[in-house]
Amino acid sequence: MTGYGMNVLTNPSQLLVKNSDALEAERILVVQPENDNFVPQLSQQGAASVNVYTTSEVVRSRLSDLGVNEACLAYGECIPDQKEKPDTIIVYLQKSREFMNYLLAMSLPLLSDNGHLLLVGENSSGIKSWQKRLAVYGDVEKIDSARHCSLYVLTPTVKPSPFVIVDWKASFEEVLHDVCVKAVTLPGVFNHGRLDVGTRLLLETMEAGFKGDILDFGCGSGVVGAWLAKRFPGVRLFLLDNDAMALAATRETCRINEVDPVAVIASDGLENVRGRFNAIVSNPPFHEGVKTQYETTEQFLRESKSLLKPKGRLRIVANSFLRYPPIIEAVFGHCHVLVKRDGFTVYEAFNG
Incomplete structure (x- = not known):
């Protein structure tokens, strides 16, 4: 994967780029991306479709200004139904553990059969503890650790429960x-x-x-x-x-x-x-x-x-x-x- 301007990417995004082979999928959903250029650059790399979900108006506005299609850019309290289930879901680590559980519970039912979920974040934010927490959903493997960040891949083996927002x-x-x-x-x-x-x-x-x-x-x-x-x-x-x-x-x-x-x-x-x-x-x-x-x-x-x-x-x-x-x-x-x-x-x- 080429063409990424490293100076406009956060460390977690740079780690994703370093492992570009893990991003080879027809349909990708990026959940809570950081305020950088990763999404528009990913969209230019040939994936059939890249959809984005964010709860940040700062990020939504920036991505819109960078040319991300509004139809592919969701802002709200829930991820909208996907026309086609993503093969890969990329989730950026969040500070709140409960919010992370919320994002995982919302994301996993959307994943296609045999799909993968990638979790990326900074080591100082406690991402290493999530290897064990992700294991309740399936098989977890550490892909890489660099730039003070870690990247894990989850292959679900347990059918996730339907997401119901009122439960949260x-x-x-x-x-x-x-x-x-x-x-x-x-x-x-x-x-x-x-x-x-x-x-x-x-x-x-x-x-x-x-x-x-x-x-x-x-x-x-x-x-x-x-x-x-x-x-x-x-x-x-x-x-x-x-x-x-x-x-x-x-x-x-x-x-x-x-x-x-x-x-x-x-x-x-x-x-x-x-x-x-x-x-x-x-x-x-x-x-x-x-x-x-x-x-x-x-x-x-x-x-x-x-x-x-x-x-x-x-x-x-x-x-x-x-x-x-x-x-x-x-x-x-x-x-x-x-x-x-x-x-x-x-x-x-x-x-x-």
Whole structure:
């Protein structure tokens, strides 16, 4: 397999290219590819068809811009039915073990008879432990290890159970300021199955003053937005996340709380946001994939003021060790600390 620009491929993708003979198949499904050029380059190498499934709007948008056919590019909480079963499914290792189990349970029933599943990922992310975990599905062999990554091939010997998404949903209920909110979550979504300490702290500070158009950036399970809509009737709610799993959970959370948001937005940062808001609230993400990632939140903080109406407010909660205050101060000219507890801090700033 030739023609790969190695400088635009992550280490796991480079390991796949190094073992190009394992990619010789008529129909390939790539699950959760990384934000690189592997998929378009694979598509150019002569495979009869390459389909892609991702839960990342960042990756979906990039692949679309690189010319991957929209008909072959699926973004959502479930892999759509394949017209023809893939002979090879490539799965990139994810940080969440439960999300990995979800992807495997969703992928394996799609595989053709005598097909193979390839799992690739970095050694530092714990991929070696997956050799044993994959064995419950069939025969597992290590193909290669290089560039601090490993590549395994699974040949299923056990007929997989049909995938049913409802089996993977979790829910919880919380009462804050006498407002009861219910949440539905899915694997890989922040707050899966419980309310985290930081989000609870953020909600505790929201005693009064929220009205008009409110944007929840990085909405996760939708619990913050749904609670706000119940606490402050009449607000116009906009919910945003990069992750399709989060957006699916958010829609379900809004439904069970009888909350009707103006929009649920798939977006890379604030790219797909239009209009200005009375308030932007967030427990912003700082993890992406298997690595810690701060750039999305830092860019969000720099751009947030331009999306606020006059006297509009930004309120976020973050791990206290994250150096967000200097960025907020540079943008707004001030940064108020509302509360600091249990390793988290709630910050607020106003537009004028």
